[in-house]
Amino acid sequence: MRGSHHASVRRLPCSAGRTTACRICVLLAANVYRAQGIAAPDCDGPLSVLIFALPAVLTYGLGALLGYRTGRRFHRLVSLLCLIVALATVPNIAEAVQELYRNTATGECLG
Numbered sequence: 001m002r003g004s005h006h007a008s009v010r011r012l013p014c015s016a017g018r019t020t021a022c023r024i025c026v027l028l029a030a031n032v033y034r035a036q037g038i039a040a041p042d043c044d045g046p047l048s049v050l051i052f053a054l055p056a057v058l059t060y061g062l063g064a065l066l067g068y069r070t071g072r073r074f075h076r077l078v079s080l081l082c083l084i085v086a087l088a089t090v091p092n093i094a095e096a097v098q099e100l101y102r103n104t105a106t107g108e109c110l111g
Contacts, residue, residue, distance in 0.1 A: 026088050028052065030096040042099070043109035049096040053089050060086040 029035040030049050031042040060082040067079030103109040 026085075026092060028092070030092065030099040041103055041106070041108040043103060046096040046099040046103070049092055053093045053096065057086050057089050057093065060089070 028049050030046045032045055033040040033042050063082035064079045064086060067075040067082060070076075070079075
Protein backbone atom coordinates (compact mmCIF):
# COMPACT_ATOMS: atom_id res chain seq x y z
CA MET A 1 0.00 0.00 0.00
CA ARG A 2 1.46 3.26 -1.06
CA GLY A 3 -0.72 5.52 1.10
CA SER A 4 0.09 3.72 4.34
CA HIS A 5 3.53 5.34 4.54
CA HIS A 6 2.02 8.80 4.95
CA ALA A 7 -0.34 7.58 7.64
CA SER A 8 2.58 6.48 9.80
CA VAL A 9 4.18 9.94 9.91
CA ARG A 10 4.06 11.27 13.45
CA ARG A 11 2.73 14.73 14.05
CA LEU A 12 3.89 16.83 16.94
CA PRO A 13 1.24 17.67 19.55
CA CYS A 14 2.46 21.28 19.52
CA SER A 15 0.20 22.71 16.82
CA ALA A 16 -1.39 25.99 15.81
CA GLY A 17 -4.83 24.79 16.90
CA ARG A 18 -3.78 24.94 20.53
CA THR A 19 -2.47 28.49 20.45
CA THR A 20 -5.74 30.04 21.62
CA ALA A 21 -5.90 27.85 24.71
CA CYS A 22 -2.23 28.53 25.33
CA ARG A 23 -2.72 32.29 25.15
CA ILE A 24 -5.56 31.97 27.63
CA CYS A 25 -3.50 29.95 30.09
CA VAL A 26 -0.52 32.32 29.89
CA LEU A 27 -2.48 35.58 30.06
CA LEU A 28 -5.36 34.67 32.38
CA ALA A 29 -4.87 35.96 35.92
CA ALA A 30 -5.51 33.65 38.88
CA ASN A 31 -7.26 36.51 40.67
CA VAL A 32 -8.68 39.09 38.30
CA TYR A 33 -9.59 41.38 41.19
CA ARG A 34 -6.00 41.57 42.46
CA ALA A 35 -4.82 42.12 38.90
CA GLN A 36 -7.02 45.24 38.86
CA GLY A 37 -5.79 46.37 42.29
CA ILE A 38 -8.87 45.31 44.26
CA ALA A 39 -8.26 43.30 47.45
CA ALA A 40 -11.03 40.72 46.99
CA PRO A 41 -11.01 36.93 46.67
CA ASP A 42 -11.67 35.32 43.31
CA CYS A 43 -13.14 31.92 44.09
CA ASP A 44 -13.30 30.52 40.57
CA GLY A 45 -10.25 32.24 39.07
CA PRO A 46 -7.54 29.74 40.06
CA LEU A 47 -9.51 26.75 38.79
CA SER A 48 -10.20 28.43 35.46
CA VAL A 49 -6.47 29.01 35.08
CA LEU A 50 -5.63 25.41 35.97
CA ILE A 51 -8.23 24.01 33.55
CA PHE A 52 -6.34 25.57 30.66
CA ALA A 53 -2.80 25.60 32.02
CA LEU A 54 -2.26 21.99 33.09
CA PRO A 55 -3.27 20.43 29.74
CA ALA A 56 -1.21 23.09 27.94
CA VAL A 57 1.91 22.27 29.95
CA LEU A 58 1.42 18.56 29.35
CA THR A 59 0.74 19.00 25.63
CA TYR A 60 3.54 21.42 24.92
CA GLY A 61 5.93 19.55 27.19
CA LEU A 62 5.18 16.35 25.30
CA GLY A 63 5.63 18.24 22.03
CA ALA A 64 9.01 19.47 23.20
CA LEU A 65 10.08 15.96 24.18
CA LEU A 66 8.88 14.29 20.97
CA GLY A 67 10.25 17.05 18.78
CA TYR A 68 13.67 16.85 20.39
CA ARG A 69 13.81 13.07 20.13
CA THR A 70 13.03 13.17 16.40
CA GLY A 71 16.40 14.75 15.74
CA ARG A 72 15.60 16.76 12.63
CA ARG A 73 16.52 20.42 12.62
CA PHE A 74 12.96 21.66 12.01
CA HIS A 75 11.56 19.40 14.72
CA ARG A 76 14.17 20.62 17.17
CA LEU A 77 13.11 24.20 16.43
CA VAL A 78 9.47 23.27 17.04
CA SER A 79 10.62 21.49 20.20
CA LEU A 80 12.28 24.67 21.45
CA LEU A 81 9.13 26.69 20.78
CA CYS A 82 7.01 24.12 22.62
CA LEU A 83 9.41 24.23 25.57
CA ILE A 84 9.22 28.03 25.71
CA VAL A 85 5.42 27.91 25.74
CA ALA A 86 5.36 25.23 28.44
CA LEU A 87 7.79 27.17 30.63
CA ALA A 88 5.82 30.40 30.15
CA THR A 89 2.77 28.66 31.60
CA VAL A 90 4.46 27.42 34.79
CA PRO A 91 4.48 30.78 36.70
CA ASN A 92 0.75 31.16 36.10
CA ILE A 93 0.15 27.66 37.46
CA ALA A 94 2.21 28.50 40.54
CA GLU A 95 0.21 31.71 41.04
CA ALA A 96 -3.08 29.80 40.70
CA VAL A 97 -2.01 27.19 43.27
CA GLN A 98 -0.88 29.94 45.64
CA GLU A 99 -4.25 31.66 45.19
CA LEU A 100 -6.06 28.39 45.94
CA TYR A 101 -4.06 28.00 49.17
CA ARG A 102 -4.73 31.63 50.09
CA ASN A 103 -8.48 31.17 49.56
CA THR A 104 -8.46 27.97 51.62
CA ALA A 105 -6.45 29.52 54.46
CA THR A 106 -8.68 32.58 54.76
CA GLY A 107 -11.89 30.56 54.43
CA GLU A 108 -13.46 33.04 52.04
CA CYS A 109 -14.32 30.51 49.32
CA LEU A 110 -15.82 27.63 51.22
CA GLY A 111 -19.11 27.03 49.45
